[in-house]
Amino acid sequence: MGNRILVVGTYDTKDDELTYLARRIRAQAGEVVTMDVSVLGEPKAPTDISKHDVAAAAGSSIAAAIAAEDENTAMQIMATGAARLARQWFQAGRFDGVIVLGGTMGTDLALDLCAALPMGVPKYVVSTVSFSPMIPPERLAADIQMILWAGGLYGLNSVCKASLSQAAGAVLGAVRAVEPPTRDRPLIGMTSFGKTVLRYMVALKPALEARGFEVAVFHATGMGGRAFESLAAEGAFAAVMDFAPQEVANHLFGSAITAGPDRMTTAGAQGIPQMVAPGCYDLLDVVGWHAPPDRFRDHPAHAHNRLLSSYLLGAEERRMVAREIAAKLAGATGPVTLFLPTQGCNEWDRPGAPLHDAGGLAAFCEEIRAVCPATARLVEIDAHINDAAFAEAVLAEFDDWCARGVIRA
Template sequence: MHTILIVGTYDTKAEELEFLAECIVGQGGQVCRMDVSVLGDPPCPVEIDKHAVAGAADSSIAAAIACDDENAAMQIMARGAALQAARLQAEGRIHGVIALGGTMGTDLALDVCAALPLGVPKMVVSTVSFSAMIPPERLAPDIQMMLWAGGLYGLNDICRASLSQAAGAVLGAARTVQRPGATRPLVGMTSFGGSILRYMHVLKPALAERGFDLAVFHATGMGGRAFEALAAQGAFCCVMDFATQEVGNHLMGSGISAGPERMTAAGRRGVPQMVAPACNDLVDFIGWQEVPPALQDRPVHAHNRLLSSAVLGAEERVAVAKALADKLRQATGPSVLFLPLLGTHEWDRPGAPLHDPEGLATFNAALRAACPANVPLRAMNCHINDPAFCDTVLAQFDAWLKDGTIRV
């Protein structure tokens, strides 16, 4: 039997939460109810009451009420709910979580989901799902969200349709999920699609032959955030962070950003890291929006209707090189920087639309000059999509494997 943790304010949304419970139980699952309300009491029994939730945060309902501020009170409940959920999961008492709410409930639900490990199904049904008010950095790497359409107050046919789907989704996920295990050590990699970067096609089977699994993260903002979150948790035995363009995106104010902490988690944790500057000459922006004023005087490549890329000028490339070097300077573990001198994506090859040998030379010189003393720089007379790049990467991987730098 799989048990789903149901999280919500049972003083105001008991009818909707109990409908979720009925759907889950009706499909052969079990439920554990967690009440995160503050002022009222639930009209039905709950397994984890509000006093236990507040107590887990070293506080109390009385203290939450005494705050006389709903935001401060709900943050007490969010801390307690996250700790309670993590404990229940560690003890094997729950196998997934579903949370329900508006802005207050969603704020709390994000903390609960972030407290649970990758592979534990996490479903948030919210009136503000997919809203710009939800900070990307607060989204757990495998969170699922559903818009709670027509559900602000009370049950109705539209609301039942959404809630029943969500209940089936989280229970089905709990039944079928293959959680990450320790069958093979995991290497984390960043990249873009095969039309622009090719190294993963060679490196994935080569690493598999050596007994390693490879997880490739799409470096378009959310992928980079997930990569950093898992690196911080120690999910990787080694990282191959070759698509570092998100650093430049953030530096240039792009909305396609992995945040200011991009390219720091592995270094802080001491995870062996290999770094390369793929697409260092580009800044991505949201394709369906107008070209930002600061990027209107330069070549632009429309990758699709969602994403476009603008070419950086010489001074901007120097700034990106220095930003990458600053990130590497913080590394506490073994690190190496690969610099393919002949280009870093398929669009910058000779004859390709974004070929710019002078701009490339400017970036290469700036990165050579800025590279910190704690990180060896391996300049290669090849393009990042050439076989020689993968050969060099695998040689470094094998050396680290042989001397015990990469622990398996």
């Protein structure tokens, strides 16, 4: 059972708050390792990892950070060093979870540090800007936890102590309770949405498990895509079934529901075998309480709930999505099969359904045929993506890949 927490912050300006946080962890029989990421001042007492250690890990020095005379440059030096040291110390077994305290500067650094640690390591950020739109989704570690540092901009008080003490209990409880991901079975990463719109996982998950694989299904609504890409970057997947690449369209057209510009590229860059299908390619998801981009105001829409609305793409916009998907797949270094269900790609686009557009579907299929990269195998299926025929075609390809040793067990 782990109980060692890495506590990170600027000890020159937040010593009292960081010391209080450490005291609350120790009061619950936890152990503390401290890291100072300040630049100008000194902590009241030495830390386990000094600011000089941090700067040196970035290939720099505190003197160089000060000489830059720019707080952004200085903090990026410290962020680089903190991320490298955190990764090294975790790999050496010197802590079990991390908590970082900060305002905008500390949060900027915290995002890099947390992203450097593997999935399953408890990562807590206590920040004055937690949940802020200033934080882009692509910088969030897939399993990061954030707690608003209410009333904590300067000095201790009863309001901020409530936040800090909860955070101390949260990170310590997490390291004691966490069951990290195992690697006892090869893992398949699959993207999808809920069963009201995409259903292939209902048939595929048990069939793949019966073949000896573990299946993780990611909800492709921004952060789900980030988790998917993060694990792909770690090389965690034996293969991916990226059947809901709607985040690609969201990013292309400026929606806030984005997984970042590297969506649908990481698995390919790692050489991981990819099966791809255009589930919900025809929809632009936007935050339900945001106004849609101007170009989509007159498009048919579906209000999924108060958080999420989907706008139907027109024929030319679908062609743009086809080209974007093809461009991303063209960079893959591993095998790629692109499945094209020619009768539709989400439950709302069937004939008679509210978002059916036969002309738009035909335009997309035509464009995919034209732009599919030579490095990808295009498999057309005369069925809807939610029909049994789609899942059967996927399993047939999967079995062939296994037989030929394409998938790494």
